[in-house]
Amino acid sequence: MQPIRLGLVGYGKIAQDQHVPAILANPAFQLVSVATQGQPCAGVENFRSLGELLASGPQVDAIAFCTPPQGRFALVQEALAAGKHVLVEKPPCATLGEAMALVQQTREQGVSGLFAWHSRYAPGIEAARQWLATRTLQSVQIDWKEDVRKWHPGQAWIWQPGGLGVFDPGINALSIATHLLPLPLFVASAELRVPDNCQSPIAASLKMADARHLDIRAEFDFDHGHDELWGIEIRCAEGVLRLDNGGALLSIDGVRQAVSEEGEYAAVYRHFQQLIADKASDMDLQPLRLVADSFFVGSRRLVAPFYD
Ligand SMILES: NC(=O)C1=CN([C@@H]2O[C@H](COP(=O)(O)OP(=O)(O)OC[C@H]3O[C@@H](n4cnc5c(N)ncnc54)[C@H](O)[C@@H]3O)[C@@H](O)[C@H]2O)C=CC1
Numbered sequence: 001m002q003p004i005r006l007g008l009v010g011y012g013k014i015a016q017d018q019h020v021p022a023i024l025a026n027p028a029f030q031l032v033s034v035a036t037q038g039q040p041c042a043g044v045e046n047f048r049s050l051g052e053l054l055a056s057g058p059q060v061d062a063i064a065f066c067t068p069p070q071g072r073f074a075l076v077q078e079a080l081a082a083g084k085h086v087l088v089e090k091p092p093c094a095t096l097g098e099a100m101a102l103v104q105q106t107r108e109q110g111v112s113g114l115f116a117w118h119s120r121y122a123p124g125i126e127a128a129r130q131w132l133a134t135r136t137l138q139s140v141q142i143d144w145k146e147d148v149r150k151w152h153p154g155q156a157w158i159w160q161p162g163g164l165g166v167f168d169p170g171i172n173a174l175s176i177a178t179h180l181l182p183l184p185l186f187v188a189s190a191e192l193r194v195p196d197n198c199q200s201p202i203a204a205s206l207k208m209a210d211a212r213h214l215d216i217r218a219e220f221d222f223d224h225g226h227d228e229l230w231g232i233e234i235r236c237a238e239g240v241l242r243l244d245n246g247g248a249l250l251s252i253d254g255v256r257q258a259v260s261e262e263g264e265y266a267a268v269y270r271h272f273q274q275l276i277a278d279k280a281s282d283m284d285l286q287p288l289r290l291v292a293d294s295f296f297v298g299s300r301r302l303v304a305p306f307y308d
C-alpha cells in the first residue's frame with residue numbers, strides 16, 4: 001500500500017521532539033513537506049506558509065498542525081478546503097467556536113480529522129480505563145505541575161490571549177480525565193492566578209463534578225521547578241488508582257501495573273492512520289470546553305509578574 005503523504009505545519013519544539021520522529025518511524029506515513037516560519041526541517045521540502053506548500057509543493061494527502069493555537073483555525077480550514085486529512089495538536093484552536101467549526105467542516109469535506117489529545121495515548125491510560133470501567137468512583141484529584149521555562153522556553157504566545165497559560169499542559173490532564181470518566185464533566189468553580197504582566201494564568205485550582213456529583217479537583221501550576229508532577233488519583237470503593245508521569249505509570253493500591261510500551265506520539269500517528277483507513281474522525285471537544293468553562297466561571301487573581 002502507498003504511504004500517506006504528509007505535510008507538517010509549524011516545525012517548532014513539539015514537531016522536532018515528537019512528531020517528526022514518530023512520523024519517520026511509521027512506514028504508513030511519508031513526510032514530504034513542511035511549512036514553518038522558524039528553523040527548517042532537514043530532508044524534506046520547506047515552505048514559508050501552508051499556502052505555498054499547497055500551491056507549489058509535492059502532493060500531500062494529510063497535514064499535521066503543530067503551530068500555536070492562535071491562528072491555527074484559518075490554517076486548518078485552508079487544508080480542509082483543499083481536501084486534506086488533518087491532525088491537529090492540542091489545544092485544537094484558540095476558541096471553542098473555532099474547534100466546533102472544524103468538526104463540521106471536516107464532516108462536510110468527507111476527510112478524516114484528529115484532535116490529537118496526546119496524553120490520552122500515554123502507556124497507562126488504556127489499562128486504567130479498563131480497570132475503572134467496573135469500579136464505583138468516589139473522587140478524583142489531579143495535580144499537573146511543571147516548569148514553563150523547561151517545556152515552553154521563550155514561547156511568548158503561551159501568555160497571550162488564546163495561549164491558555166497553565167491550561168496548555170492542564171488540558172492534557174483534562175483530556176485524560178474526560179477519557180477515563182464515564183460521564184461529561186462540569187466546572188463548578190475555578191481560581192485563575194494571572195501574572196500581572198500576562199494575559200493567561202500561571203496557576204489554577206478547579207472544582208469539577210459530573211451529573212452524579214463525583215468530586216473532581218485539579219491543581220495546575222506552571223512555575224513548579226525542574227521535576228514535573230503529572231499525577232491523577234482516582235479513589236473508588238474497590239481501591240485507589242494512580243497515574244503518574246503523565247499517564248506513563250499506573251498503580252492500583254500502590255502496586256505498579258504492567259502497561260503498554262508504545263510512546264504517546266507513535267500511538268497518535270497509528271490512530272490517525274486507522275482513522276484515514278476507516279474514513280472516520282476523532283475530534284473530541286470536551287477538554288477544550290472544560291478550559292472555556294473555567295474561564296467563564298473562574299475568578300481571576302493577579303499574582304507576581306512572570307519573566308522567562
Ligand atoms: N512544547 C511542548 O512540549 C508541547 C507542545 N504541544 C503543543 O504544540 C503546539 C506548538 O507548541 P510548540 O511546538 O511548543 O511551539 P513552538 O513555538 O516551539 O513552535 C511553533 C512553530 O510554529 C511555527 N509557526 C507559527 N505560525 C506559523 C504559520 N502560520 N505557518 C507556519 N509555521 C508557523 C513557528 O515558526 C514555530 O516553529 C501547541 O499547541 C502546544 O500546546 C504539545 C505537546 C507538547
Ligand SMILES: O=C1O[C@@H]([C@H](O)CO)[C@H](O)[C@H]1O
Nearest residue numbers: 090146151152168169172246
Ligand atoms: O502538551 C504539553 O505536554 C507537556 C509536556 O510535553 C509533557 O507531555 C507540555 O507542557 C505541554 O505543552
